Amino acid sequence: MTMANTAFNRYGEIGIVAAIVGLLIIMIIPLPPMILSLLIIMNIGLGLVILLVAMYIGRPLEFSVFPSLLLVMTLFDLSLHISATRLILTQANAGQVIRGFGEVMTGGSPGVGLLLFIIITIVQFLVITKGSERISEVTARFTLDAMPGKQMSIDADLSAGLISNEDAKARRADINAEASFYGAMDGASKFVKGNVVAGFIIIVINIVGGILVGFFQGQMGWQEVLRTYTLLTIGEGLVIIIPSLLVSVAAAIIITRAASGSNLGADSIMQLLERPRALKIAALTMFLFAVVGLFTTLPVFPFLLMAGLLGAATQLSKRQETAKAEAKVQTRKQKEEPVDMVAPFLLVPPVELELGYGLLGMVDTERKGNLLSRIKMVRQNLAVELGIVVPPIRVKDNIKLGSNTYSIRVKGVECTHHELYPGHFLVMNPSGPLTNLPGIKTVEPTFGLSAIWINESFRERAEVQGNTVVDASTVLITNLMEILRRHAFEILGRQEVQVLVDHLRPTYPAVIDELIPNLLTLGEVQLVLQNLLRERIPIKDMVTILETLANNARISKDAEILTENVRAALGPSICQQFQSDRNVLSVVTVDPGLERLISESAHVTPQGVTYGLEPPLLQKMFGQIQRLMEKLIPGTRHPVLLCSPQVRMHVKRLTERTLPQLVVLSFNEVPQQFKVQSLGMVEMPVPA
Numbered sequence: 001m002t003m004a005n006t007a008f009n010r011y012g013e014i015g016i017v018a019a020i021v022g023l024l025i026i027m028i029i030p031l032p033p034m035i036l037s038l039l040i041i042m043n044i045g046l047g048l049v050i051l052l053v054a055m056y057i058g059r060p061l062e063f064s065v066f067p068s069l070l071l072v073m074t075l076f077d078l079s080l081h082i083s084a085t086r087l088i089l090t091q092a093n094a095g096q097v098i099r100g101f102g103e104v105m106t107g108g109s110p111g112v113g114l115l116l117f118i119i120i121t122i123v124q125f126l127v128i129t130k131g132s133e134r135i136s137e138v139t140a141r142f143t144l145d146a147m148p149g150k151q152m153s154i155d156a157d158l159s160a161g162l163i164s165n166e167d168a169k170a171r172r173a174d175i176n177a178e179a180s181f182y183g184a185m186d187g188a189s190k191f192v193k194g195n196v197v198a199g200f201i202i203i204v205i206n207i208v209g210g211i212l213v214g215f216f217q218g219q220m221g222w223q224e225v226l227r228t229y230t231l232l233t234i235g236e237g238l239v240i241i242i243p244s245l246l247v248s249v250a251a252a253i254i255i256t257r258a259a260s261g262s263n264l265g266a267d268s269i270m271q272l273l274e275r276p277r278a279l280k281i282a283a284l285t286m287f288l289f290a291v292v293g294l295f296t297t298l299p300v301f302p303f304l305l306m307a308g309l310l311g312a313a314t315q316l317s318k319r320q321e322t323a324k325a326e327a328k329v330q331t332r333k334q335k336e337e338p339v340d341m342v343a344p345f346l347l348v349p350p351v352e353l354e355l356g357y358g359l360l361g362m363v364d365t366e367r368k369g370n371l372l373s374r375i376k377m378v379r380q381n382l383a384v385e386l387g388i389v390v391p392p393i394r395v396k397d398n399i400k401l402g403s404n405t406y407s408i409r410v411k412g413v414e415c416t417h418h419e420l421y422p423g424h425f426l427v428m429n430p431s432g433p434l435t436n437l438p439g440i441k442t443v444e445p446t447f448g449l450s451a452i453w454i455n456e457s458f459r460e461r462a463e464v465q466g467n468t469v470v471d472a473s474t475v476l477i478t479n480l481m482e483i484l485r486r487h488a489f490e491i492l493g494r495q496e497v498q499v500l501v502d503h504l505r506p507t508y509p510a511v512i513d514e515l516i517p518n519l520l521t522l523g524e525v526q527l528v529l530q531n532l533l534r535e536r537i538p539i540k541d542m543v544t545i546l547e548t549l550a551n552n553a554r555i556s557k558d559a560e561i562l563t564e565n566v567r568a569a570l571g572p573s574i575c576q577q578f579q580s581d582r583n584v585l586s587v588v589t590v591d592p593g594l595e596r597l598i599s600e601s602a603h604v605t606p607q608g609v610t611y612g613l614e615p616p617l618l619q620k621m622f623g624q625i626q627r628l629m630e631k632l633i634p635g636t637r638h639p640v641l642l643c644s645p646q647v648r649m650h651v652k653r654l655t656e657r658t659l660p661q662l663v664v665l666s667f668n669e670v671p672q673q674f675k676v677q678s679l680g681m682v683e684m685p686v687p688a
Contacts, residue, residue, distance in 0.1 A: 019072065026079040033095035036083055040097050040239050043076055047243030047250075054250035061177055066254055067184035073247050074195045077240055081202045084236045088206055089213050094232050102235025114230065117203065117237045124245050125196045132252040133189040139255060140186040143179050150175050152463070157474075163377065185255055192248055199241055206233040276317035283310035348412040349394040350491050353480065358403035359420060362473055363395055371395070374477050378484070386488055386533065387540030389499050393480075406476060410487045416479060418445040420472040424453045427462045427469050437462055445479045489533035497526045504542050511546050519553035527559035528566060535652065535663075537567065537574060544569050560609075560649055564666070568645075571669035578640050578663055585670060586677045587642035588628050593684045594621070595647045602650050611654060620685035622658045628680045629662070639679060640665050 026039070050069065057063050087094040105116060154171050157163045163171070210229025273279075290303035353375075355363070362371040372395065379390045401407060407417040419442070427437060428444055428451045439454035454462060462469050470478075484491070501522070505512050516522060528549065529539050539545060548569040549562055556562065567574065580586040601612040629639055640663040643651050648666035655662050670676060 016072075020075075023072075023075050023079045027082050030086055030090075031083050033087060033091075033093055036080070036087065037095035037097040039083075040080060040095070043073075043080060043240070043243045044246075046073065046076075047246035051246045051250040051253075054253045057254075060254050061174065061181060063254060064177060064181055066251070067181070067188040070188045070247060070251060071191055073243070074191045077195055077244050078198060080240050081199060081236070084240070085202060085206055088229065088232045088236065089209055092210075092228055092232070094236060098232060098235040098239055100235070101239045102231045105235075105238050114234055117234055117241070120238070120241055120245065121196065121200050124241065124248055125193070125200075128245070128248045128252055129189070129193045129196055132248065132255055133193055135252070135255045136182070136186040136189040140182040143182045147175060147179055149463075152469075164380070182255075185251070189251065189255075192244075192251060195244060196241075196248075199237065199244065203233055203237040206236065273313065273317040273320055276314050276321060279310055279314040279317055283307050283314055286310060349409075350391045350411060350493070351393045351484065352409040352412075353393055353395045354398040354401060354407040354409065355395065356401040356403045356405045357397065357399065359406055359422060359472075360397055361422060362476070369473075371473055371476070374473060375480070378477060378481050382481070382484055382488070384540075386485070386536075386538045387500075387542065388488055388492055388533065389496055390484060390488075390491060391496070408480060408483050410483070410490055415483050415487065416445060418475075418479065420476060421453045422472050424455060425459050425462070425469050425471055426475050427452045427454055427467045429465075429467045434467065436465075437467075445475065446482045485536060488536075489530040492526065492530055492533060494522055494526055497522055497529060500539075500542055501525075504546070508543055508546075511543065511550055515546055515550040515553065520549060520557065524557060524559060524562075525549065528562050531559060531563040532566065532570075537570065538577075541570065541573065564645060564649060564668075567666070568668040572671045572673075574665065574669055575671060575674050578665070579674070580639070580677070583673055584675050584677055585642075585665075586639050586679055587665070588625070588639060588680045588682060589678055590641065590643040590647075590651065591681055591683045592644075594682060595644055597684070598650050598654070599647050609650070609653065611650070613654075617685050618654065621682065622655065624682050624685070625655065625659060625662065628682065629659075631680075639663075641682070642667065642670070642676065642678075 031039075050066075050073070053063060054066070084094045084098060093099075151172065154163070154168050154175075157168070207230055210233060213229075284307075286303050286307035289298065290300050290307060292298055293300040293303060361367045362369045365372075375393055375395070379393070382388060382390050398407065401417070402419065404419045404421060405417055406420060408415050421440065424439070426442075426444065427434060427439070428449045430449060434450065434452050437452050437454055437458060439452040439458070442451050442453060443449070444451040459469055501512055501516065516525065525546075529545070532539055532545075545566050548566045552562055552565045575585055578585065598611070598613070603610050603612065625641065641651065641655075642665050645666040645668045648664055652662075652664040655664070
């Protein structure tokens with residue numbers, strides 16, 4: 001396949017260069033009539049091929065070379081005109097093809113041929129070329145105007161998890177290619193128009209010039225001069241305008257072609273047969289014309305024949321409609337779950353999305369709902385981002401919810417519920433207040449920003465003002481993804497860990513056989529992974545995690561200690577996740593005295609770790625941290641709290657309820673290539 005493509009590219013490049021040079025030679029050097037006849041037949045064949053290719057493509061970009069090919073064909077037509085004109089005026093003989101076309105299509109009458117040529121030229125110029133030129137202008141303008149909106153739609157789908165990075169790149173490339181294609185078609189259509197005008201002028205010049213040349217040479221009489229030169233000129237015009245007409249029709253088809261998965265013929269038949277009522281009315285109309293023909297001079301048989309064909313098409317359309325309805329019913333029956341099965345409802349789903357009645361259209365594919373496909377992409381994105389396999393998310397309706405309310409549950413516990421307005425758009429402005437936008441005021445569910453639900457008619461105004469505008473489905477998906485990130489450690493059960501281990505076993509059997517179950521049980525490995533996910537540390541690098549556990553499990557089986565060991569091994573990736581600049585970590589440190597106080601107050605009990613710190617002291621410490629972080633967040637991307645390895649876990653446990661978003665790292669997690677930039681210190685609170 002690759003060798004064939006390489007050969008096509010090499011020979012195709014040589015061929016197109018040779019063709020362009022050949023066209024220039026045709027214009028300059030006189031050709032024998034036989035060679036000219038072969039080139040004219042080649043021109044007709046190429047025009048027919050281009051027309052058929054235009055009919056069989058599924059979308060315009062499949063024939064992206066067409067604008068350039070159109071220019072080459074225009075140059076080919078003009079070259080043939082020049083060469084044929086030279087032969088007609090110098091030899092009164094332009095080859096058998098031109099003479100044969102002239103005699104066959106005119107019936108030996110130059111007047112009929114001239115009228116036929118004028119009619120074809122008018123149809124091509126005023127109907128096909130003029131119409132396709134206008135459509136090219138409008139399509140190119142609208143394609144360019146729609147580019148920013150399409151780019152924003154791709155960015156929104158990418159951020160919401162509907163598409164991957166590769167899909168986004170491919171879509172952006174398609175948008176750029178589409179804009180270039182229609183822009184090129186807009187320019188190329190002008191060449192087609194000019195080709196028609198030039199062809200008509202050349203024919204007029206040939207007739208007048210041929211008559212004058214024949215008269216002054218004195219070798220033929222007036223009647224023979226008029227008949228010979230008119231017949232040859234009309235023949236030339238017809239044989240060259242036919243491929244030009246085919247290419248013009250191909251251009252019109254490509255420009256007016258909407259993107260679909262089928263060719264023009266398949267789409268036309270399928271869509272015409274989708275409306276049996278229209279076919280039935282047309283058949284009855286033809287039959288009425290046949291009845292009228294019984295009492296008038298109208299022919300009866302043609303109308304009856306057409307009525308019969310339309311009647312047969314009506315029956316075929318009805319059968320197709322019935323088959324579609326039966327297939328739809330059968331599909332619904334296959335999707336229905338048995339009503340007497342109770343066992344599945346005994347299990348609490350890991351993740352559940354409940355929708356109010358007004359939001360059910362978001363999951364109905366027949367109503368263009370795409371929520372289920374977007375949820376699938378969310379699961380894939382979380383697998384890439386965090387390294388976990390999120391179990392299938394159960395989506396169901398709940399009549400107890402408000403019509404436009406949704407609820408997200410993790411292991412049966414509601415994590416969030418909010419209202420959505422399908423058909424509306426949520427407008428947010430992280431950098432300032434929203435102004436001059438009528439709508440329903442609300443709070444964005446994921447980030448807590450002030451927002452407004454607006455009608456679609458105000459969407460363009462909101463985007464022009466620089467606001468972020470998303471649809472209802474994107475709001476829900478963004479909220480769902482954040483909830484899954486926040487509760488990933490709860491979702492990761494033993495079965496999910498077993499899936500990760502089984503996926504790794506064929507490639508790294510040695511580390512797994514050494515670790516599980518000889519050193520740690522599956523549950524103990526699960527606890528370490530949950531501790532990492534609790535602080536949003538990805539577990540994608542399972543090999544490093546399992547090897548670190550195998551290296552340290554003989555020393556201690558305590559999950560907290562093993563977690564700190566794993567975090568130290570994952571230090572480079574952790575710091576890269578929270579770096580404020582390339583290999584720069586902006587941190588707030590902790591007073592050594594405060595670290596010592598926290599370490600001494602920690603008491604390990606069978607129920608867990610408890611701390612003997614007084615509440616006022618904790619409140620002052622939390623206040624210091626919060627003030628420092630709020631002060632530093634505008635200047636850095638991810639300010640973190642950096643402390644010694646001995647107290648990192650204790651600091652995180654103390655602050656995770658009050659400051660859940662606080663990132664706490666230890667010195668052991670910072671690799672040598674990272675530069676630590678201290679922006680402040682949490683000092684020992686002064687007793688009241």
